[in-house]
Amino acid sequence: MYGMVSGMSADTLIIEQVNKIFQAPTGNVMALKGIDLRVRKGEFITLIGPSGCGKSTLLKIVAGLDTSYEGNVLLNDKPVSGPSIEKGFIFQEPRLFPWLTVEKNIAGNLSLKQAAVRKKVDEFIELVRLQGFEKAYPRELSGGMAQRVAIARALLRNPDVLLLDEPFGALDAFTRSHMQEVLLDIWQNNRTTMLFVTHDLDEAVFLGERVVIMNPRPGHIRSILPIDLPFPRKRTGSSFQELRTKVLREFEKVEEPEFDTGAGI
Amino acid sequence: MKSEIAARKAAGQDWLRAVPGPLHAWLVPIAIVALWQIAGGLGWISATLLPTPLTIAKQFVSLGLSGELWEHFQISILRALSGFVLGGLTGLALGLSTGLGKMAERTLDPSLQMLRTVPLLSLIPLFILWFGIGEFSKILMISLGAFFPMYVNTFLGIRSVDVKLYDVSRIFQYSKLQLVIRLIIPAALPNILLGIRLSLGVSWLVLVVAEMMGTSAGIGYMIQDARAYSQTDIVFVGIIIFAIVGKLSDSVVRLLESKLLRWRETYKG
Numbered sequence: 208m209y210g211m212v213s214g215m216s217a218d219t220l221i222i223e224q225v226n227k228i229f230q231a232p233t234g235n236v237m238a239l240k241g242i243d244l245r246v247r248k249g250e251f252i253t254l255i256g257p258s259g260c261g262k263s264t265l266l267k268i269v270a271g272l273d274t275s276y277e278g279n280v281l282l283n284d285k286p287v288s289g290p291s292i293e294k295g296f297i298f299q300e301p302r303l304f305p306w307l308t309v310e311k312n313i314a315g316n317l318s319l320k321q322a323a324v325r326k327k328v329d330e331f332i333e334l335v336r337l338q339g340f341e342k343a344y345p346r347e348l349s350g351g352m353a354q355r356v357a358i359a360r361a362l363l364r365n366p367d368v369l370l371l372d373e374p375f376g377a378l379d380a381f382t383r384s385h386m387q388e389v390l391l392d393i394w395q396n397n398r399t400t401m402l403f404v405t406h407d408l409d410e411a412v413f414l415g416e417r418v419v420i421m422n423p424r425p426g427h428i429r430s431i432l433p434i435d436l437p438f439p440r441k442r443t444g445s446s447f448q449e450l451r452t453k454v455l456r457e458f459e460k461v462e463e464p465e466f467d468t469g470a471g472i
Numbered sequence: 473m474k475s476e477i478a479a480r481k482a483a484g485q486d487w488l489r490a491v492p493g494p495l496h497a498w499l500v501p502i503a504i505v506a507l508w509q510i511a512g513g514l515g516w517i518s519a520t521l522l523p524t525p526l527t528i529a530k531q532f533v534s535l536g537l538s539g540e541l542w543e544h545f546q547i548s549i550l551r552a553l554s555g556f557v558l559g560g561l562t563g564l565a566l567g568l569s570t571g572l573g574k575m576a577e578r579t580l581d582p583s584l585q586m587l588r589t590v591p592l593l594s595l596i597p598l599f600i601l602w603f604g605i606g607e608f609s610k611i612l613m614i615s616l617g618a619f620f621p622m623y624v625n626t627f628l629g630i631r632s633v634d635v636k637l638y639d640v641s642r643i644f645q646y647s648k649l650q651l652v653i654r655l656i657i658p659a660a661l662p663n664i665l666l667g668i669r670l671s672l673g674v675s676w677l678v679l680v681v682a683e684m685m686g687t688s689a690g691i692g693y694m695i696q697d698a699r700a701y702s703q704t705d706i707v708f709v710g711i712i713i714f715a716i717v718g719k720l721s722d723s724v725v726r727l728l729e730s731k732l733l734r735w736r737e738t739y740k741g
Contacts, residue, residue, distance in 0.1 A: 272642070290639075290642040292643070292645055295643070296639075298636070298639075298640075300636070302636050302640050304640075304654075306658045306661075306735040307735075315644050315654075316650045316654060344734075346737040360644075364644065
């Protein structure tokens, strides 16, 4: 749980020398160059960088949604060849099926008529604190509630790793910090391995056990900083602020840091 | 001053308030029918060109009581429905296959789009030459009319499925069948229902044309026959039947829409 203590558990996710080239009419663009990252089981990693640094692209590669790249991505020692339930994915927008109620969205292609599924769906509805909204349609939910449904839907499949692509980027500040706490709660209960992409410095430091800092042109990992603070963290604490400054300084070493909403999808 | 205006306004609306709300839409038609009856009764309009509403109503009742109307009606409904079901189902099936499969789209869709541009009614002489003026020819024409709205809208519905939701179904490893049943069809349903509505409308239209081109039964025949004998009141009875059934079938699909598309969030005016 704290920082760089390794060897306790095997690496769940291994990313080795991943390069990604986008082919454009104006010439090829190197989106990712020499990405190396090993994520331990149950670890919470945040990935931060300015827009265009390839963090979303990297997440899509890990998810198996993008399969044209060089290098190796291994999940539990098996190469990733396509999307699957082992790699849960939370998009920036909730992406719920509008014609299904909350409970049916969470169940997805599983049948609520099966007692085991029913029980699990109810458990996860409770976990994301949505009791009373089981029969609501997505249009009746607020942005934060809808994103909680998406999180429940992904966690129900018991993924080996949960990939989150700026999941709280579209939420207002209050809802966002609440959602961060909800997510930490879930993580501490379930110990799901998390790979969380963000462009929000506070969010990266608040959530991550390690913060991976990426830079653009071409997208590469600049540094990986352990955040040795116990949970729950206090944003106003002096050690939090120190670490936040440390991360910020990493960016200041580069010319013209552009913080911006990410490229999204 | 202010209250005076309000009072006058209230007085102006008073007569409207005396009428129950659901009847508001009927005020104008009732007024027109009343005027029509008065004008006809006073002999201002020729009874052969425009019989009074009362004459039409009497004719309606007598045709209904003699069983003649019911006979024609049954035949017409049977033709329209079988044509609609045949054409609609074919349109749905082909729309699904071209919508889902690239191969079907490339091979089938261009020909269908080409056929679609041919005005249906110009094919009538050909249909008569090939299939005569029997039931088969009529039902085939109706189904051809019903086919295209269903086909085009089903295809459109499938192709407007959100690719973002498709990504979700890939991550959750939906099988091909689950993908179709749980994502594509529900997402395409608004368009499919629109296709059904348009198809029903066209079926009804082609039915009238088919029944007028030569037959010995059906509401269209009844109209054509009455015209030949200048029985204008019977022509009106036929038109009214067409209007009522057309409206009813549309309402059924609308009801279906409001049930099946409850989840939709749209501008409701």
